[in-house]
Amino acid sequence: MTARRSTQMQLKRQNRRLVLRALYRGEANTRVALSQDTGLSKPTISNLVSELLEDGLITEEGRGRSSDQGGKRPTLLAFRPEARQLIGVAVLDRRVSGVLSSLDGSVTARHELRLDGARGGPALLAAITAVVEGLWPQADAPLLSIGVALPGKVDGAMGVVRRSASLGLSDEPLGPDLARHFGLPVHVGNYAELCALGELAFGSQDGERPETLATLVLDDTPDLGVSQLGGSMHYGSELAGPMIDQLGLDWQAVLDLAEQLAASHPGSVLGAERLRYLQVRHAAALGDDGAAELSRLLAARLARAVAWVLLVVQPSRISLGGGIAALGQPFLELLRAETAGLVGRSVLDEVTFSLAWSEQLGAMGAVALAMQEQLGLPA
């Protein structure tokens, strides 16, 4: 292919994305409005709209009103979220869970598989494949692509997991392997980054869409993801990894801290086998001093990470995801207070704190990544 032809194709792809995005966001719903909104000529819009109609991604929905000058009533256009479906898969230390989603983020089925200690490339590939296979028969529309979110360093462009200690992966070409198996494009990203992307793309619990969202995910290993509204950028895991690692926020460090506190708080829930964050929250609420102390110490540790993120990334929202989200609103208030002690209250005036809105956020982030790569939506 010549360079000129390649550029033409890229330009056409970009224009198509502009048109689709305007329709997806409801910013324009006629050919004339699309031309005004995107700055593209009417013949270009007409060709792109014809293509999108043929692909079934948009539909004509009757006639609108004439302009003030009169004339022919324009044909109304609408995006069709049900035209394609995507599969988003999130891999965590203990399970793989996937969602089957329409283009508007509505989930029609979920599928999950316990990992039962499976680690390493072949086992992970088999588990992800099983989850996609489980969702495949439930699709009601052609599948567009597959997204995969997992903890660790990920080379998104190549679809290669460079390193994931918790999953035992090193230079694993998960994306190409899955794409070959399923015959669909597959996009791979870091779990925390995709949690942030998913929350921005499909909305948080309070319905707000912050400009810049930083998501701190604390499961077996802590991680950071940052996503910005209006752009396709998501990053963070490279930035914060070493800093977060030093704060003692991985699950084993939390358990060690709980064990230390249990010695000085006899009868506390901290002495329980298989302690979980939810137990800590419950016990603290019912007056367990050990559990309350653990929450406070965790908030103090995490506040250092949050302070660093606030100063470096300057997000408009900090979101807590992963298992630690089970500590709930009381913990969020502790965290805010501890953070204020480090950075000053004025820094927090423009920042909201929230909990990740859904346990399936990683998988929804993978859907968002796949949509973004394939259609330029929904950023």
Next chain:
Amino acid sequence: MRPRLSLIANDPTGVFQTSVIRGALEVARASSLDLFVCEPGPGGDVDLESARASAGTLVLASVLDDAALGVLSGGGHPVSLISHECPDPALPAVLHDNRQGMRQLLDHLVLDCGRFSPVFVRGEPSQLDAIEREQAFRESLMRHALPIREDRFIRGDFEPAIAAASIRAHLESGARFDSVVVTDYLMAISILSELERFGLAVPEEVTVVAFGDGPEAAAAGLSTVAADVVELGRRGARQLVAQLDGDRKGTPLRGRTLLSTTLVERATSLVGIAPD
């Protein structure tokens, strides 16, 4: 003769299983397959050989134990489970999202209705739905910072008569509570009758909510989390058919497909009734 699927059920005329069968039948017909429903004989035995002679088998709830499922699925006979799970052999399953449903019920009870002292009516303790719903209920109590009192967990076994007897005994013991969370809506309807017999007004004095939904729940004005049972049958049949034909023929599926639930608010949990 058209190829056929088998569906093994232990209560194929009951409301729940009839709806599941209807959904499975829709998908089977659309795939040009017949669907034969088998049920255990008087001694409880199921004709597994007959099922194995079909193209694939759907197994509904806990009609077969793990050993029988091993026999059924041996030699690669495709099997999908509905409302049941089997870790060994690892068979694919379609289930309602019990955790999501129970969380929706408790959020409604606590945040919307202002109820903080619920009694929990258990299901049949060996059934997966019963186990998951109780676990999710306990987690929801923790999330709302409510105490977990074992004396407020009473027997129901998914049997309306047993649930009615349990709540009766609980009331006679002088126990105080402001709400009842029931693992199945048919049990909840029998509990409504008992509460009325004891002169307790619903929802003014006691709020009642339950898992699952059907015409009986609507007629009783019972608030539920609705799990689309027909859809459960459809999804199970799709999962099974996917193991039979198409591009993915012979692919052994693993894991569980979960279907979402939605809250249906009715008279038994009217908001704004609880005293301050």
